[in-house]
Every structure is written in C-alpha cells, then in structure tokens.
Amino acid sequence: MIVERDVVVVGGGPAGLTAAARLAAAGLTVTILDEQPELGGQYYRRPAPEVARRWGDHRREGGELIAGVRAAGVECRTGHLVWGLADDDRTLLAEDEAGRPVRLRGRHLVLATGAYERSFPFPGWQLPGVTTPGFAQHLAAGDHTPIGERVVLAGSGPFLLPVACSLLALGVKVAGIAEAGTPYRPGRRALGTLRHPARLRELAGYAARLARARVPVWQGAVVLRADGHDRVSSVTLAAAGRPGQAIRTVEADALCVGYGFRPQTDLARLLGCEVTADPGTGDAIPVTDPAGRSSRPDVYVIGEAAGIGGAPTARARGLAAAHDILARETGHPVPPAEARRVATAARRLGHFTALTDALYPSPAQLLDALVPALADSTMACRCESVTAGELRADAAGDVNAAKARTRAGMGPCQGRVCGFAVAGLVRGGAVFPSRVPIRPVRMTTLLELAAEDGPA
Amino acid sequence: MRAADVVIVGAGVLGAAAAWQLSRAGHRVVIFDRGAPGREGSGTTAGNLHVQAVHTRRPGQEVPIDSARFLPLQRAASDRWESVEDDLGASVELRRSGGFTIAETPDQCQELKEKHTWEAAAGIPTEVLDGDAAREALPLLGPTVTAATWCASDGYANPLKVTPAYLAAAAGHGAELVPYAPVREIARRGGTWRVTAGTHTVAAPVVIDVAGPWLGEIAALAGIRLRMTPVAIQMHATVRAPVTMSHLVQHIGEGLSVKQVTAGNLLIGGGWPARALNLAGRSVTSVDSLLGNVALAVRVLPFIRDLRLLRAWAGPLAATPDEMPLIGEVPGEPGFLVAGGTYAFTFAPLWGETLRGLAEGAPPPVEIADLGPDRLMTQTKTHEGRQR
Numbered sequence: 001m002i003v004e005r006d007v008v009v010v011g012g013g014p015a016g017l018t019a020a021a022r023l024a025a026a027g028l029t030v031t032i033l034d035e036q037p038e039l040g041g042q043y044y045r046r047p048a049p050e051v052a053r054r055w056g057d058h059r060r061e062g063g064e065l066i067a068g069v070r071a072a073g074v075e076c077r078t079g080h081l082v083w084g085l086a087d088d089d090r091t092l093l094a095e096d097e098a099g100r101p102v103r104l105r106g107r108h109l110v111l112a113t114g115a116y117e118r119s120f121p122f123p124g125w126q127l128p129g130v131t132t133p134g135f136a137q138h139l140a141a142g143d144h145t146p147i148g149e150r151v152v153l154a155g156s157g158p159f160l161l162p163v164a165c166s167l168l169a170l171g172v173k174v175a176g177i178a179e180a181g182t183p184y185r186p187g188r189r190a191l192g193t194l195r196h197p198a199r200l201r202e203l204a205g206y207a208a209r210l211a212r213a214r215v216p217v218w219q220g221a222v223v224l225r226a227d228g229h230d231r232v233s234s235v236t237l238a239a240a241g242r243p244g245q246a247i248r249t250v251e252a253d254a255l256c257v258g259y260g261f262r263p264q265t266d267l268a269r270l271l272g273c274e275v276t277a278d279p280g281t282g283d284a285i286p287v288t289d290p291a292g293r294s295s296r297p298d299v300y301v302i303g304e305a306a307g308i309g310g311a312p313t314a315r316a317r318g319l320a321a322a323h324d325i326l327a328r329e330t331g332h333p334v335p336p337a338e339a340r341r342v343a344t345a346a347r348r349l350g351h352f353t354a355l356t357d358a359l360y361p362s363p364a365q366l367l368d369a370l371v372p373a374l375a376d377s378t379m380a381c382r383c384e385s386v387t388a389g390e391l392r393a394d395a396a397g398d399v400n401a402a403k404a405r406t407r408a409g410m411g412p413c414q415g416r417v418c419g420f421a422v423a424g425l426v427r428g429g430a431v432f433p434s435r436v437p438i439r440p441v442r443m444t445t446l447l448e449l450a451a452e453d454g455p456a
Numbered sequence: 457m458r459a460a461d462v463v464i465v466g467a468g469v470l471g472a473a474a475a476w477q478l479s480r481a482g483h484r485v486v487i488f489d490r491g492a493p494g495r496e497g498s499g500t501t502a503g504n505l506h507v508q509a510v511h512t513r514r515p516g517q518e519v520p521i522d523s524a525r526f527l528p529l530q531r532a533a534s535d536r537w538e539s540v541e542d543d544l545g546a547s548v549e550l551r552r553s554g555g556f557t558i559a560e561t562p563d564q565c566q567e568l569k570e571k572h573t574w575e576a577a578a579g580i581p582t583e584v585l586d587g588d589a590a591r592e593a594l595p596l597l598g599p600t601v602t603a604a605t606w607c608a609s610d611g612y613a614n615p616l617k618v619t620p621a622y623l624a625a626a627a628g629h630g631a632e633l634v635p636y637a638p639v640r641e642i643a644r645r646g647g648t649w650r651v652t653a654g655t656h657t658v659a660a661p662v663v664i665d666v667a668g669p670w671l672g673e674i675a676a677l678a679g680i681r682l683r684m685t686p687v688a689i690q691m692h693a694t695v696r697a698p699v700t701m702s703h704l705v706q707h708i709g710e711g712l713s714v715k716q717v718t719a720g721n722l723l724i725g726g727g728w729p730a731r732a733l734n735l736a737g738r739s740v741t742s743v744d745s746l747l748g749n750v751a752l753a754v755r756v757l758p759f760i761r762d763l764r765l766l767r768a769w770a771g772p773l774a775a776t777p778d779e780m781p782l783i784g785e786v787p788g789e790p791g792f793l794v795a796g797g798t799y800a801f802t803f804a805p806l807w808g809e810t811l812r813g814l815a816e817g818a819p820p821p822v823e824i825a826d827l828g829p830d831r832l833m834t835q836t837k838t839h840e841g842r843q844r
Contacts, residue, residue, distance in 0.1 A: 093743065400492075400495070401492040404492075404499050405620065410766075411766075414766075435769060436743060436746065436768055437766070442765075443694070446751070447750070447751055449747060
C-alpha cells in the first residue's frame with residue numbers, strides 16, 4: 001500500500017502531534033505514524049483504559065492534544081514501525097501492527113522521532129531489576145505498576161525527579177537518588193532559571209514532594225555496581241570524582257539508571273540530512289534552521305530528535321515547522337504576530353534548556369568521569385557480550401572499526417543502548433552509521449513488499 | 457625516506473596474506489592503508505570458502521565466470537586454508553561443514569550435472585542429489601529445490617578475524633602496518649620504487665598493489681592504466697537464531713548464498729548490487745536488491761521466513777571486466793605486482809603465497825600466466841591491441 005499525503009509526520013509525541021494538528025487544521029492532508037499502539041509518545045503516554053478510569057490521566061493536556069489531532073482529520077497510524085527508505089530516497093518503508101508493509105510519501109516529511117535514554121554500563125547492569133528511569137516512568141504512568149518495592153534512581157539530569165515522584169505516588173519506597181552532578185545547590189547559574197517561573201515551579205514541586213517523603217538525594221554520586229543473585233538486591237555508589245571507590249551501599253530491589261536522553265536521529269541520517277556534533281552534548285544532531293528545516297528542503301526535524309529540550313520546546317518546534325510548511329504551501333506567511341509569539345516562546349525555552357543543561361554535567365564530562373573507572377571485565381554491549389576491555393584494546397577512535405573487530409553494536413538494539421559507552425571507550429565521537437533496516441524488520445513484511453508493485 | 461624490501465598498498469585480506477608470507481620469509485615489509493585495515497571488501501564479504509565450482513552470476517553481472525578455469529585455483533586455495541589457523545596461531549572460525557549448490561529448473565539441473573563433470577576432472581569430490589535426496593540431507597531446503605550438488609569441503613571463515621590474524625602474525629615477523637595513510641605518489645627510479653603515503657616515504661624494489669576497488673587508481677599513480685570494473689554489492693544478516701544450519705547453500709542460476717555464522721545470525725548474500733559504488737565513503741544498500749535477495753533466500757530456505765532482518769551492508773568488489781582473477785607482475789614495470797578480482801577471499805592464502813613467489817622471482821605455485829595484468833592494460837606502448 002502506498003500512502004501519499006501533503007505531509008507525513010513520523011512520531012506521535014508532543015512535537016509531532018502539535019505539527020500534525022496545526023497542518024491538518026489548515027486543510028493539508030496529514031498522516032502521523034507512531035510505533036506505539038497509542039499516540040502520545042513518552043511524555044504524553046496514554047494510561048491503559050482501566051488505569052485512566054481508576055486514577056485519571058496524569059497529563060490531561062496530552063489527551064486534549066491527541067483529541068485535537070483526530071478532530072482535525074489527521075490520519076493516525078499507530079503501531080507502525082518505520083524501518084527503511086526506498087531506493088527513490090523519499091518513500092518511507094514501514095510495517096503496520098499486523099506486519100503488513102506500508103509505503104508513505106509526503107511532499108514534506110516531519111521527523112519527530114524523539115529520543116532514547118542515555119545508558120552507561122556498570123558491573124551488574126544485566127541483573128533483572130536494573131532498568132532505566134524511562135521504563136519505570138512508563139510502567140508507573142501507563143500501567144500504574146511500580147518497578148519495585150524499594151527503588152534507587154541514579155544517573156544524571158532533571159528527569160530523575162519526576163520519576164521519583166511517580167514512584168512515590170504508587171506508594172513505593174524510593175531509597176534514594178544518586179545524581180552524578182551537583183545541581184541542587186544555590187548558585188549564580190541557578191538564578192537564571194528564576195526567569196522561567198512555570199518551569200522552575202515544576203522542578204521545585206518535585207523537589208518539595210521528595211523532601212516531604214524524606215527521599216535522600218546523593219549529589220556527586222554514581223553507581224559503582226549492582227549486586228544480587230537472581231535480581232538486584234543492593235546498589236553500591238561511588239563519588240563521581242573518584243568513581244572506583246565505594247562510599248555507600250543501599251538495599252534495593254530495583255535500580256533505574258539513566259544519564260538523560262540522546263536524540264534519535266537514525267531516520268534523519270538515513271534520509272541524508274546533514275548532522276553535526278552538538279557542542280554541549282557531543283551527540284549527533286541534525287542541522288536545522290529555526291523552523292526545523294534540515295539540509296534536505298523536504299525534511300523537517302523537530303522535537304527531541306533535533307536536540308533535547310523537553311516537551312514545551314518540542315511543542316514550540318512543532319508549531320514553528322507547521323508554520324513554515326504552511327507558508328510554503330500557501331505562499332502566505334503565517335500572520336506575523338503568531339509567528340513572533342512562537343519564535344519568542346521557542347527562544348525563551350531554549351534559554352531555559354541551556355540554563356538547566358548548565359546545572360548538570362555534560363555527556364562529555366560524564367564520559368570523562370565514568371570511562372576510566374569502568375572495569376575491563378564489565379559487559380559494555382549486552383546484545384553481543386562484548387566487554388569494556390575488548391573495546392579498549394587498540395582503540396583507534398573509530399567506532400566502526402571497533403564494531404567490526406568486536407561485534408559491539410551488531411545486535412538487536414543496533415547500538416542504541418551501548419553507543420554512548422562504545423564511543424567513550426574507543427575515544428571516538430562518531431556514531432554508528434544509520435543503515436536500512438533502522439529497526440529489525442519481519443521477513444514476512446519484506447516478502448509482502450517484494451510482491452507489491454512500485455518503488456521499494 | 458626509509459628502505460624496505462616490499463611495500464604493500466592495501467591492508468585487506470590479500471595484502472595481509474602477502475605481508476605474512478613475505479615477512480615470515482625474512483623480507484622487510486611496510487603495509488599502507490587509506491583507512492583502518494580490512495574494512496572494505498575484506499571486511500564486508502560473506503566469508504565463504506568456495507571449493508565446488510562457483511557458478512552463481514551476480515544480478516547485473518555481464519560476463520559469466522569461467523568456472524572450469526577457477527577449479528584448480530580453488531582446489532589449491534582450499535588446501536592452503538587447511539593450515540591457516542595453525543600457521544597464524546589464531547582462530548578465524550574456520551569451518552568445513554560442506555555446502556550445497558541447488559537448482560530449481562530443468563536447465564539449472566543440467567548445468568549442475570555439467571559442473572559436476574568439471575569438478576570430477578579437477579579432482580574436487582562432489583555428489584549430485586535429486587530434490588528429495590537434497591532435502592533428506594538438509595531438511596531445511598524448500599520444495600522448489602529439484603537438485604543439488606554437495607561438496608564436503610565448502611566452508612567459511614570469519615572475514616572480520618582473518619585479516620586481523622594475518623596482520624598480527626605479520627607484525628610478529630616485523631611487518632609494519634601504517635593505517636589511515638592514503639598513498640599519494642609512486643615513482644620508479646631504476647630498480648627502486650618510492651611510495652609516499654601521508655608523511656611516510658618508503659623505497660623498495662617491490663610494490664604490491666592489492667588496493668581492492670582502488671587497485672586501478674593506485675596503479676595509475678605509477679603511470680599504469682588497468683581496466684578494472686569495481687562494483688558494490690550487499691549482504692544481509694538476520695537476528696540470531698538457534699544454530700540449525702551448518703552448511704553453505706548457494707544457487708546455481710541466481711544470486712544466492714546463505715549460511716549461519718557462529719553467532720547464530722543467517723548471512724544472506726549472492727552479489728546483489730548496492731545502489732552505487734561510493735569510493736569516498738560507504739556505499740549505500742539498495743532496498744530493491746534487499747527484497748530480491750531475501751525473497752530468494754526464503755524460497756530456497758523457508759525457515760528464514762520466521763526471522764527478522766537485522767542488518768544490511770554494502771562493500772566493494774574489485775571485479776575485472778572478464779570476471780577472472782588478476783595476479784601478476786605488470787609488464788615493463790619490474791617489481792610492480794598486482795592482485796585482485798572476485799573471490800579474493802577464497803583465494804587469499806594462495807595469492808599470498810603466489811605474491812611471495814613473484815616478489816622472490818620464484819615460480820608460482822599454480823599456473824597464472826593467463827591471469828596477469830597485461831590483458832587489462834589499455835594505454836601502454838608494448839601491449840596495445842592485446843586486450844581480450
């Protein structure tokens with residue numbers, strides 16, 4: 001099946017939903033795709049129906065946004081996994097929830113593919129009970145299910161706070177939060193955030209909730225190792241400055257470790273969009289103009305995929321991209337007042353992101369602290385069982401040579417989990433290349449596609 | 457400037473095998489590579505050790521290979537693979553678990569029988585099976601298979617291990633590898649070649665051009681015009697599956713080779729073309745080729761249908777216009793040796809030994825007179841009009 005639309009939006013989170021709603025409201029034909037069974041993305045993840053009936057919707061504005069998208073006439077294709085790009089360089093190849101092939105073409109492509117969590121290995125990270133904060137949040141928000149009974153959160157970044165609050169709301173004992181940086185101290189940099197009362201109020205609200213529950217926050221602490229027999233039973237922490245030496249052991253039946261998020265750019269890179277290393281994070285991010293337009297005039301990259309900024313920024317970027325497309329389609333620029341409002345909001349949000357980013361250690365600083373302390377025997381690539389030591393051996397700064405030599409990144413996660421650590425261990429800033437299929441795809445989908453006519 | 461006995465251009469499997477042979481014999485060897493060693497054709501190949509006649513035609517391939525001419529070379533190469541792991545003191549996941557070449561149509565069955573006759577004449581033992589006998593031997597084969605030849609010595613070696621193992625063994629004998637050093641200049645003065653790569657200049661009486669898809673470009677630096685026709689082909693890998701298939705499966709009439717590697721992934725290839733050969737970066741795979749290749753694989757081996765495709769990649773193939781191997785000294789350019797062409801991975805141990813013989817002025821271990829570069833030379837004074 002070939003779907004032809006004015007605009008195809010990939011990703012049904014805050015950015016994609018905002019862009020789709022605005023474009024369809026203006027009369028364009030729009031299809032939005034998401035690999036999950038429901039729209040919303042991670043931030044506006046819909047609770048399961050029974051959960052919503054008993055406990056309500058944790059983010060009502062998400063439900064309103066999705067309702068707006070449907071009301072505007074956007075074709076919503078959930079359960080669709082985009083795995084490739086046809087040889088014509090513009091037809092997206094997807095499989096639907098039943099595994100049938102779907103080809104999609106848009107005169108404009110809007111990539112709102114979001115982000116994935118930044119992981120870093122430590123001894124014991126393969127134990128059951130060790131997950132990421134995002135997974136704990138997903139279980140809590142979507143299924144009202146706690147990840148454990150006594151939970152330690154660790155890593156870095158503001159996201160650890162709302163996850164801890166979600167767990168508290170489920171009645172879970174949060175044994176503590178280990179933050180690699182030292183952001184929660186009054187300092188001159190923090191004062192800049194005062195200009196953003198709403199965002200600051202949100203963070204302050206989390207902090208107050210955690211303080212009331214007497215959840216300890218150990219700043220400047222990282223996970224040294226997790227121990228346990230058939231699942232994690234204790235977590236040992238070290239000082240971030242001396243990451244090899246134990247400072248504290250905490251009992252826990254769940255450990256959630258994440259160092260913020262990395263933009264998911266594989267589809268943008270597959271489409272040939274130019275990427276650059278983000279000066280702050282070192283991540284590969286697509287080069288875009290303020291409206292999200294990439295180096296390919298028909299491709300926009302918005303939301304977290306264009307650089308981590310949070311849901312309000314993602315919505316602003318979605319609107320800016322929609323305005324740009326509408327101006328190109330109609331020949332009439334969006335009324336200056338509306339355009340100015342969006343631009344101002346985006347700029348303010350960008351400023352807030354820069355200020356909060358400055359409070360936490362950058363990924364480069366994290367690697368500097370974590371990589372030297374990582375024992376050679378620790379498994380770095382879980383899919384292919386490659387240790388840190390194997391990756392370190394004759395590291396020439398080339399992640400692809402390291403992949404060929406060790407198999408790291410060749411497994412089902414295709415480097416999404418291990419990529420950050422592999423780049424740190426081989427001292428190469430590069431990322432694994434993006435190639436078809438960008439996600440493992442069913443053979444049956446390929447066979448059906450091969451039997452169809454038209455470009456593939 | 458430094459002096460060496462041999463400069464090798466290209467740290468692929470041929471360069472690595474030659475470096476080991478030469479350094480082990482006491483020669484001072486320097487190897488240059490434009491990037492990381494073994495990352496182009498030698499790292500992207502399927503790793504098949506072809507002993508029964510190779511008969512597959514790559515989709516888009518214009519000239520069929522002269523299978524009968526290949527057979528004595530394959531046999532000689534096969535013998536040499538036998539000792540590679542002992543020679544190098546390293547595992548390369550070498551496996552001789554045999555292979556099938558299958559047929560689906562009456563014409564293909566006929567070809568299979570002819571192929572068997574040549575193999576018998578060349579002393580390569582193969583057996584012709586009808587469809588049911590083939591399915592009895594390998595129950596994974598699908599119902600469209602009407603005949604197959606079985607060769608017990610077909611095999612596999614992990615290409616990501618072979619080149620590094622040769623290079624490590626060569627380094628143990630004093631060979632010097634200089635990666636990330638593209639060769640810029642090659643000049644001859646009397647009996648000495650000077651090769652400049654990056655900041656290095658090395659003088660040596662012998663230069664070996666084993667630069668794969670860049671073989672022609674490197675020769676051109678020395679003023680030698682060789683008509684090469686490099687192409688980019690692609691490979692496909694499924695997710696890991698329980699190990700159930702130890703044999704290599706090829707098709708006599710279409711582009712297909714399938715095997716299961718040690719890690720459990722099924723590797724599906726057969727020379728399907730990538731979108732285009734990109735010598736500046738990595739060639740991009742074609743979805744049309746991907747679909748064609750996996751559809752063929754599932755038809756011949758239906759169990760693959762239940763798996764997911766995990767990865768696909770493209771790599772260069774240093775093909776010659778006549779699809780025959782290239783090996784020998786360039787006429788009129790003493791000491792300038794070249795080696796390349798298709799099936800270089802299977803031939804690597806043989807060509808490594810042959811290159812050592814050529815460098816030492818000793819007779820080659822197999823007949824190679826018809827495989828020399830003279831047939832591909834286009835603009836030399838002495839060889840005009842001798843093209844095939």
